[in-house]
Amino acid sequence: MTTSSTPSALGTGQARPRLHELTITDVRTPGEYASGHLPGAVNLPLDQVNGGLPEIRQAAERGDLLVGCASGARSENARKLLAERGVTVASLTGGTGARAAAGHELDRPAVCATRATWGLCRVWNDQGFSHWPTRTLHDAGDDSGSGPFQRGLARGRLDRLFTSPHAARAFAELMTGIDPA
Template structure:
């Protein structure tokens, strides 16, 4: 087994058209929150939220031994992060360029469990919360001088998020009940399916 932090696998990228034409040959992993996944996912995709990817490495290694993996998220950012983590563990995977947004924009179908409600994509949720915190910090600074530093801290966090390609706010939002869906990710069932 490869040692962590040793990139022994190569990650690649697929367009929505390439994924569609190879969908039957690929094992698709959706790394979004269970709520995002339930609101519409690539047909046949398995949900393994990014924050639980390390737990899934043995099953993903088994699945990659039988065929190629494709990793999907909303826009492609989280799937790139997942592919990097997989490559460091010696598991090759391809990311879907543009994520499910590109998939649906190309006119491809999504599966949605009956009764599932739509959840905003995580990047949209982060923009709403960050923008709200900045606006509230600026407005409250008019009444209580010094609160503008809340806005400055949010701005600094967004810069750090972009530079490190991580998102603490997204991780926190992903843990909220509405992002967990009506039935949260049953990781054990997903991992068992991947080992077959």
């Protein structure tokens, strides 16, 4: 936060009227974040806080920061970690659990509003995707069915997939069902 007189923790009642003026970071996992988070919060898991330090410092220059989690434990750890690095933030006491218990709304991404829709989309993606590696591996194996050009093209695709960090990440996200968007 921007001043040293700012409290190191804010209760739900203290934070609620200030949500519009705070930069809020939820330090839970993406799945936990998707289950419900403070309005306007961005997700930066606790184990990635060090990597997000430049952006956190920029946000601190613009205004006060609040970190939250489910119970307040991880957000307090994040607050201490950031304090050690010279960034003052407040932790939400009791986390989203306390906010929900007080009867306040939590935001949820649209994809989590209907898990059945998300599941169906994943099934379609999996079915469509499963055809691609099967065909590519088949074509890369021999050129009797599709010719040497198709074999070379398939092997090139596989080489790119397994040597490019970006392609490997996209492949892993697709296989695990993580939506990078």
